[in-house]
Amino acid sequence: MQNDIVKCGLKEKTNSNLVDTIGKEAYVWCEKDWKHDDHEHAHQRAQLTFVEEGYQYFHIDQKIYLVPQYHVIWIPSGKAHRITSEAKTVNLMVFLFKTVFEDDFYQNVHVFAVPSVLKEMLLYASKWNQLTEEDEEQDLFFKAILKSLPNFCRESSYLEIPVPSDARLIPVCTYINSNFKYSLNADELAEKAQMSVRSLQRIFKSETGITLQKYHQLVRILKSIELIDGGQLTLSQIAYKVGYQSLSAFTSSYYSIMKSKPRVKKIN
Structure with a gap:
């Protein structure tokens, strides 16, 4: 029997669905020189991806979103997406949230440049990289990031290529x-x-x-x-x-x- 493929702590089962076996509310997964496949997948956690170096294309709902260096993309839970890039080096930080606040912002895809305050918050969070055990400081810190995202977001439709x-x-x-x-x-x-x-x-x-x-x-x-x-x-x-x-x-x-x-x- 083939072993499950693990992506950002989530196990890939059939039909490109990633199964969540992690109990904590939110966590971060950082990787240098990110290696990815280009097939579509979905998971039941909302995703915030910060491109620290390089660039990524996200293919979602008949649109192609460019996420350059020092930009983030917000992807709602359950939203199917695939990722491509030809950048020589791609360093990503992926934040995964089990639940989100009741605001329309969290139900839609957003791409926006990261202001300096948010950038420092995201980089600080790297100290919890791949930590799947409970941590009170991390939990509160990630909630602060999540709550602040709508205020940090700018209208960035110029980074979408419609198909x-x-x-x-x-x-x-x-x-x-x-x-x-x-x-x-x-x-x-x-x-x-x-x-x-x-x-x-x-x-x-x-x-x-x-x-x-x-x-x-x-x-x-x-x-x-x-x-x-x-x-x-x-x-x-x-x-x-x-x-x-x-x-x-x-x-x-x-x-x-x-x-x-x-x-x-x-x-x-």
């Missing part, structure tokens, strides 16, 4: 994802969707909540984050690789999405 359910739009998204460096050609995209340009623009906006142009911009910026994480290129080189003709145009576009200026890692 349309209309099959006609999938070739359009696939093409943009592969050719993001080039300008959009509405006629060419409409041909791939086998509809008129006007219909494509209307249906795409209805399906995803954003325009083709916004989708194109999101893909470019998310690709630039991957290149920045690689630490091998200057910002000017990255701007060119993702399709911008100048560093200033790239910086402006990046800021409009990420609400901060791009900063390249030091090249070794």
